[in-house]
Amino acid sequence: DTQLTQSPSFLSASVGDRVTITCRASQGISSYLAWYQQKPGKAPKLLIYAASTLQSGVPSRFSGSGSGTEFTLTISSLQPEDFATYYCQQLKSYPITFGQGTRLEIK
Amino acid sequence: QLQLKESGPGLVKPSETLSLTCTVSGGSISNNIYYWGWIRQPPGKGLECIGTFYYGGSTNYNPSLKSRVSISVHTSNNQFSLNLSSVTAADTAVYYCARLNSGPDAFDIWGQGTMVSVSS
Numbered sequence: 120d121t122q123l124t125q126s127p128s129f130l131s132a133s134v135g136d137r138v139t140i141t142c143r144a145s146q147g148i149s150s151y152l153a154w155y156q157q158k159p160g161k162a163p164k165l166l167i168y169a170a171s172t173l174q175s176g177v178p179s180r181f182s183g184s185g186s187g188t189e190f191t192l193t194i195s196s197l198q199p200e201d202f203a204t205y206y207c208q209q210l211k212s213y214p215i216t217f218g219q220g221t222r223l224e225i226k
Numbered sequence: 227q228l229q230l231k232e233s234g235p236g237l238v239k240p241s242e243t244l245s246l247t248c249t250v251s252g253g254s255i256s257n258n259i260y261y262w263g264w265i266r267q268p269p270g271k272g273l274e275c276i277g278t279f280y281y282g283g284s285t286n287y288n289p290s291l292k293s294r295v296s297i298s299v300h301t302s303n304n305q306f307s308l309n310l311s312s313v314t315a316a317d318t319a320v321y322y323c324a325r326l327n328s329g330p331d332a333f334d335i336w337g338q339g340t341m342v343s344v345s346s
Contacts, residue, residue, distance in 0.1 A: 120289070153332035155273075162322055162339050163273065168330030206273055210331040214288040215263075215275040 121146055121209050125218035131226045136197045140221045142190045142207035151211035154183055154192045157220075158203045166205075167192065199225075228253040230323050230337035237343050238317075244310040244342055248323030249303070256281045256301045261326035263333065264297065264308045266319040274319075276308065278326050313344045 122145040132138050142152065150170040155163035165174045167183035170190055180195040194201055202225050207218040234246035248262070255262055263278035277297050279285040287295050294311045310317060320341050324333040 151331050153330065155333075162324075162336035163333070164336075165330075165332050165334050168332040168334075172330065174330070174332075174334065208273075208332065210326075213286045214290075215278065217273040217275070220272045 120214055121148060121212055121216055123207050123209055123216055123218035125205075125207060125221050128219065128221060130221060130223050132197055132223065133226045134197050134199055138194050138197060138223065140192045140205055140223075142185075142192070142218050144188045144190075144209060147187045148209045148211035150186045151209055152183075152185070152190050153208045153210070154181075155206045155208065156201075156203045157206065163206060197223075228325065228335050230325065230335060232321060232323050232337045232340040234321075234340060234342070236341060237345060238313055239346050240314055240344055241312055244308070244313050244317060244344070246308045246321055246323075246340065246342070247305050248307070248337060249305050251304070254301075255299065255304055255306060258282060259328075261328060262306055263324055263326050265322045265324060265333070267322070267339075268316075268319040276310075276321075279306070315344050318342065318344045 124143045126141045152170045154167040157163040166177050166181050171183045182193045184191050205221045229251045231249050238244045261278050261280045264276040267273050277287040296309045299306045320339040322339045323337045325335040327334040
């Protein structure tokens with residue numbers, strides 16, 4: 120299985136801050152990486168796919184980069200609605216796996 | 227607009243079989259364009275992909291669950307289902323069905339999720 124490790128697991132930030140979350144894969148996955156946002160009691164929402172492509176309707180303050188084994192999700196200027204948990208996911212090989220999540224909290 | 231909705235018992239006894247159905251509306255699961263799958267999330271924990279399938283093609287199961295899980299398709303009702311046998315408390319989770327879009331290689335549409343507790 121391809122393991123995904125996110126860092127940090129918890130992040131405290133303020134509205135307007137720029138934040139970056141990292142996802143490291145245990146083996147190369149090319150650009151087969153997606154990022155999701157999940158709010159309490161809700162299903163995950165797709166933000167970015169193919170490592171850097173913004174899903175339709177997602178604000179441009181979200182961006183993704185990376186390939187191979189190291190990836191990042193950046194939020195350029197945090198908005199109140201961005202406080203949530205974020206997950207990375209790989210589809211280079213089965214089983215499909217997710218990172219353990221990064222919880223983004225208001226400072 | 228495509229929508230998915232999970233349904234099934236909210237409580238299952240240990241050692242029994244958990245059975246859930248995902249009803250798809252606004253599109254056909256047999257259009258051979260998309261994959262479909264089940265994902266679960268134990269309370270307070272992360273996401274685990276249970277399995278995915280492509281209509282008329284292969285089904286992939288998570289090896290950690292493969293001996294206990296099966297996914298089947300019911301095209302007449304535009305539904306697919308999940309069966310997980312010999313459940314324990316560790317199977318307590320919110321269960322989601324979702325569309326796996328092979329274009330972006332990501333789950334782009336999700337159901338709302340259904341909570342299943344395993345308890346006697």
